[in-house]
Amino acid sequence: MAEKIRPVEQMLELSDDEAVSAEHLDSQVQKAQEQLVQLKRQQEQIEKQKRELEELSRRQEELENGRAEMTDKLTRALVVLEREAYSVQNRLEQIRLARESFAQHLELVEAIDPRSWNPSDLHKELSRALSTVDDARTEYGEQRSRLQATGATAGEAPLPDVTSDAYEAHNGRSFSQWFQIGVALTLPLIIFGAIALALFFWMASK
Template identity: 80%
Template sequence: MPEKNRPLEQMLELSDDEALSAEHLDSQVQKAQEQLLQLKRQQEQIEKQKRELEELSRRQEELERGRAEMSDKLTRALVVLEREGYNAQNRAEQIRAARESFAQHLELIEAIDPRSWNPADLHKELSRALSTVDDARSDYTEQHSRLQAAGGTAGEAPLPDPAMNPYENGDGRSFAEWLQIGVALSLPLMIFGAVALAIFIWMASR
């Protein structure tokens, strides 16, 4: 009997070994799958970090290019604006000086009144008036040249050309010349009026 039972025991022992071997294999397969899954997760994490580093590098390069570009543009713009500011300040000063000068000359010219002149001082008054007009013309030409040299802004109304005289007619006579002619023509009337006034006063006093 003991000999008959030995093959059965051997079979039972073999079955146990086979069972242990299958469990071990399943365990190894499961462990391998877990390792593969872990490696896959690590790979995904590494790829994610790689993309983040590439994006970070791209943005850093973009920052450096942007800094260099704007630094160059702003530096050149400041130089241009500084020059433009100086030119604008210089032009504003010239405009202020021209306005003051033109206002003074205009006041002197508008104060010329040939009707108030003394006939005895006619030549003197006429010379003084012509000198006032000539001074205004000379200063106007000088200020006009300075403003033209300083340059103007877009849309700015230009000053009248000093070479153009709207008071000249076809024979080329200027306002000052016509003023002189007018005074000369009115001189006899002024003398006649003065004589008549003197006679009237003399007769009234008798």
């Protein structure tokens, strides 16, 4: 431990034998300077620790703010994505049902072959075929409305309207209507031809 320095007044009252030598004073001054250097180093160390603590506190505050921010954003994003996922799943289900329905009705419509009909059952076959086409048109319109209600995504091609040119001919008449008109016009000729053919075979048999 450093020697305690006596007050100047006490030193002046000392006798010559007890007076502090010049060497002793130099030693005391040197010790005092060393103590000042040590105190300065301690002060610098304290300042360094203070800066480190302030930086640590700043980073902790940054962590808390960032954590709170991202917790809020991620929570809200999950809610939005849950809604989007439900909407997408609902639309995919509607698309699946529409696809199955369209495939079934397409198979039935393509199976219509007037050339294979029995002339004696023409009215029955025609009514059945028209019913098949009308059912397909009705189902198409209903499924199209459901798909539009679920909302189309960007870049998705819309389904054609039920009353588009693909289903109607000129003057606003549908294919089935024109077909009925054609049958009505040719039916008398068919009946007349059948009667004439029957008379021909009857006369030939005599």
